[in-house]
Amino acid sequence: MIVQLSTRKNSQCGQVYCAVFYWVFVMQRGRFCITGAFCDLYVTKNNKIFVALLIAITVQSIGFFAFKSMGWIVVEPAEALSIVAVALGAFLFGIGIILAGGCATGTWYRAGEGLVGSWVALATYMLFSAMMRSEPLGEFNSSLRGQNIDHKTIYDSFGISPWILVAILTAVTGYLVWQHLRKPQAKIASLKPKKTGLAHILFEKRWHPFITAILVGVIALATGREFGLGITGPSANILQYLVMGDGKFINWDVFLVLGILLGAFFAAKMSNEFRVRVLDATIVIRSLIGGVVMGVGASLAGGCSIGNGLVETAFFSWQGWISLPIMILGTWGAAYWTIIRPSKIQAAARASS
Known part of the structure; x- marks a missing residue:
């Protein structure tokens, strides 16, 4: 799906600043983790982060x-849908984000927080x-x-208004939000604030996932640009630029992902x-494999x-709504083999001892 803003007049510098703000204070401080959103649905039976998504x-x-x-x-839908590849x-991507310990975005900002496993996953990704x-x-x-079928948006396929x-x-999301907000909220113990005012809100206070969402x-809409937000393409562009030195690989998207890394480092330092x-060898190897599977997927x-x-x-493209549930299934499969099954084996071993 190609999205072009006909009134786009932002400077390259302004776009960089917007990207940094977006990923630093929202993704990193808000702990907006899509991997957690998918995984929690299966492992802990909690859909709060998925509702935030x-x-x-x-x-x-x-x-x-x-x-x-x-x-x-101006929207120009892609002419074809590669349904098998998608x-x-x-x-595969769903499996990869469990092995890597985070999705593409999470891997970038966790690398900025100093997690060595994310550095490894990011490199192979x-x-x-x-x-x-x-x-x-x-x-x-x-x-x-290249194995395509005719592609239309969902509303075009059914001949209805978007x-x-x-x-x-909106109705489904609103109902799920209402269900969560009507539940008694558990009190979470917190340390005495070291900062006050805006600094406390930005760098210390726990953000509610719904506010973060x-x-x-809103900020995704504010970053007016020619293509929807993405991480994989610019991640590949950075490596291709480093290898080939061709300036064509440096674009808005590259500044976006570099903003994630540098901004996450700044936010993590400010919030201590x-x-x-450095994690154990097993986690590092798993992160390496996860990055490979993420990149391919x-x-x-x-x-x-x-x-x-x-x-x-x-x-409401078919590519998006086909990908989303299948990504979730991938995370569930990987979560079973890496989280659920090992836990069951350990529990059985303790019971028999």
Whole structure:
């Protein structure tokens, strides 16, 4: 899905600042973790973070179609849907984010927080994302993504107004939010604040995931640009630029992901959360494999948990709403083998001893 803002007049510098603000204070401080949203649905039977994701999608969707109706956005749907590549890639990506300990965005900002496992996952994620766009995996990627069917948006396929889908999404999301807010809220013990005023709110206070989600949706709309937000492409571009030195790989998206890394470092330092944490060899190897699977999966699916799970869903493209549930299934499968099954084995061993 190509989105072009006809009134876009932001300078490159202004876009960088917006990107840094977006990822630093919302994603890092708000702990907006899409991997956790998917995993919690299965492991802890808690859908709170997933509801937060739906809030972000809903806010974007309302704003997107409002801007479209005012002529501020011109939408050009892709001509074809690579359904096999999208389904396979989304499932692999779901597995990869569990192994890596975070989605594409989470891996970038956790690397900025000093988590060495995320550094490893990020390196292999960038490497294989680039390999899927060139040699030696580019031909495999192109051939699988070349198996297309006619692609339309969901509302075009059913011949209905997109506002009907926006209304349904808003109603479902609103009901789920109401269910959560009516529950008694558990009191969470917190340390005595070291900061006051705005500094306390930005760098110490625990953010509610629903407020974070609203900010994610609003700021995503505010970053007017030609394409929806994405992480995989610019991650590959950085590595290709470092190898080939071709300036064509440096664009808005590259500044975005670099903003995640540098901004997360700044936010973590200001909130005393930065630590260089070296994990055991098993976690490092798992992170390495996770980055590989993420890079391959996101390239096949045409997007990661942000590009497909957050942006394409807001546009009601088939690619987005096919990817989202399949990514969730991938995380559940990986969570069973890495979390649930080992826990059961340990519990059985304790019971027999």
